[in-house]
Structures are given as structure tokens and as C-alpha cells.
Amino acid sequence: MAISRIAQGGVVALGSALWGWSTGAYAEYELNMPQGVTSISKDVYDLHMLIFWICVAIGIGVFGVMFWSIYHHRKSRGAVAAQFHESTVIEIIWTIIPMAILIAMAVPATGTLVRMADARDAELTIKVTGYQWRWQYDYLDQGVSFFSTLSTPQAQIRNTASKGEHYLLEVDNPLVVPVGKKVRILTTAADVIHSWWVPDLGWKKDAIPGFINEAWTQIDKPGIYRGQCAELCGRDHGFMPVVVKAVSPEEFEQWLVQMKAQANPQTAQNKPVSLSATVPGGQTL
Numbered sequence: 206m207a208i209s210r211i212a213q214g215g216v217v218a219l220g221s222a223l224w225g226w227s228t229g230a231y232a233e234y235e236l237n238m239p240q241g242v243t244s245i246s247k248d249v250y251d252l253h254m255l256i257f258w259i260c261v262a263i264g265i266g267v268f269g270v271m272f273w274s275i276y277h278h279r280k281s282r283g284a285v286a287a288q289f290h291e292s293t294v295i296e297i298i299w300t301i302i303p304m305a306i307l308i309a310m311a312v313p314a315t316g317t318l319v320r321m322a323d324a325r326d327a328e329l330t331i332k333v334t335g336y337q338w339r340w341q342y343d344y345l346d347q348g349v350s351f352f353s354t355l356s357t358p359q360a361q362i363r364n365t366a367s368k369g370e371h372y373l374l375e376v377d378n379p380l381v382v383p384v385g386k387k388v389r390i391l392t393t394a395a396d397v398i399h400s401w402w403v404p405d406l407g408w409k410k411d412a413i414p415g416f417i418n419e420a421w422t423q424i425d426k427p428g429i430y431r432g433q434c435a436e437l438c439g440r441d442h443g444f445m446p447v448v449v450k451a452v453s454p455e456e457f458e459q460w461l462v463q464m465k466a467q468a469n470p471q472t473a474q475n476k477p478v479s480l481s482a483t484v485p486g487g488q489t490l
């Protein structure tokens with residue numbers, strides 16, 4: 206009796222825990238990968254779905270034939286196994302069919318990879334350098350450079366304060382890019398290997414000391430997109446998020462002017478810049 210009560214209590218507790226799990230922390234839980242906000246991320250998503258449905262069709266075909274054969278040629282029906290060896294026809298068929306499927310998959314995959322690698326005609330180049338444990342962004346042709354560091358308060362990390370909406374996915378200075386423009390992103394690192402990753406852009410790129418890797422993006426929708434370092438890089442690997450703020454080209458130009466003025470106050474045309482502000486607006490994103 207007592208045991209069954211304990212069991213009942215356990216089931217209720219487990220049920221409410223699962224309910225909390227499904228409605229709380231996993232409110233945004235999705236099974237599929239995100240479609241992202243760039244043409245490349247949509248290409249990647251479409252490619253992923255195409256390959257997925259090809260695999261589903263192959264799975265249904267192979268398992269369908271297998272289960273049908275097992276059922277219709279079962280021993281109780283008096284089935285007798287065919288005895289043959291070294292059938293050239295069968296070997297040709299089971300080589301050609303998978304080869305044709307692989308080629309059919311490689312054609313769209315190669316097209317997407319080529320488009321991802323083609324950083325020509327970019328209107329802006331930003332060098333991203335990974336450090337233990339923050340990112341540095343250099344706008345190479347603009348003379349603008351700054352560090353982007355985690356801004357989640359220590360109290361949240363140490364569980365003495367409740368966690369904010371963007372816990373561990375917020376920084377002091379985000380990477381600001383204009384929408385509708387092709388932006389070339391060069392990744393490298395100053396100490397160990399990091400990896401710059403924003404899921405909504407559809408790719409991640411390793412940041413390796415002594416190497417420059419190239420990628421590009423063109424965000425079409427203004428917004429704030431968040432990611433993380435995706436290469437285990439030491440103690441604070443989980444504490445160096447990436448935040449990209451995509452703004453209109455006009456807003457981007459204004460931001461650049463402010464950043465340049467801050468870097469070089471003597472040549473600034475506009476009002477004096479507050480020394481206490483590290484970034485225009487100074488807000489945490």
C-alpha cells in the first residue's frame with residue numbers, strides 16, 4: 206500500500222516535472238534546424254530537406270522490399286531460398302543505383318557549397334578574431350575595431366539572481382552589419398582554435414591562429430541574431446557568445462560615423478563623445 210502510494214507520488218512528480226520541462230525551458234524546442242535569415246541559410250535548409258526526403262524515400266523503399274520479402278517468403282509458406290552466386294547483373298545494379306543517387310545529391314550540394322564559398326564583390330569586410338574568451342571585430346576598410354565580451358551578470362551565472370532572457374547569449378558590443386549588403390567575414394584567432402557560429406546565418410567558421418578563413422553573409426531582415434563559439438576553446442568556451450545586429454544601411458552609416466568619432470575624437474565632425482561610453486548607445490544587447 207505504502208509502496209504504491211510512493212509510486213503514485215513519483216508518477217505525479219515525474220509528470221509535473223515533464224510538464225514544466227515541456228512548457229518552460231523547452232518552449233522554443235524545435236525538431237528541425239532553423240531556416241535562418243539569409244539566402245544561403247535558406248539554401249542550406251532546402252538542401253537539408255531535399256536530402257532528408259531522399260533518405261526517407263530510400264528508407265521506405267529498402268525496408269518496404271525487405272519486410273515484404275520476409276513476409277511473403279516465410280518458411281511456413283514453404284519458401285525455398287534461391288541459390289546463386291556472383292551475379293554480375295545484380296552487382297552492376299547495386300553499384301549503379303547508389304552511384305546515381307549520390308550524384309543526384311552531390312549536384313545541388315556542390316552548388317550550395319560553391320555559393321557559400323564565393324565571397325567576391327563583398328561591400329564590407331570584417332575580420333573576426335577569437336580570443337580566450339571574447340571576440341574582436343575589425344571593420345578593415347573603415348578603421349573601426351572593438352571587442353565583444355559577454356555581458357551576462359556574474360550573479361546570474363552564480364545562480365544568485367534569476368537568469369535573464371538572453372542568458373549567456375548577450376554581449377556588450379555586438380557586431381553591427383547593414384541589411385541587404387554582402388559582408389565578407391574573415392575569421393582567425395589569437396590563441397587557440399575558436400569557431401564563429403550564428404545559426405541564423407547558416408554556417409560556422411573555424412577561427413584558427415595563423416590562418417584566415419573566409420565566409421560571407423547577406424542578412425535581409427533587420428534584427429538581432431545570436432550564436433556562440435563552437436569550438437571547445439578552454440574554461441570559458443561557453444562564455445563567449447556572438448551577437449550580430451543587422452540594421453538598415455542608413456543606421457549602419459550613422460553607427461560607423463559614431464564609432465569613427467569615438468576612435469578619433471579630433472577629426473570628429475559631431476559633438477564630443479562621452480569618454481565613459483564604450484560604444485554609442487552603450488546598451489547591452
Ligand SMILES: [Cu+2]
Pocket residue numbers: 335336398399400434435436437438442445
Ligand atoms: Cu572559443
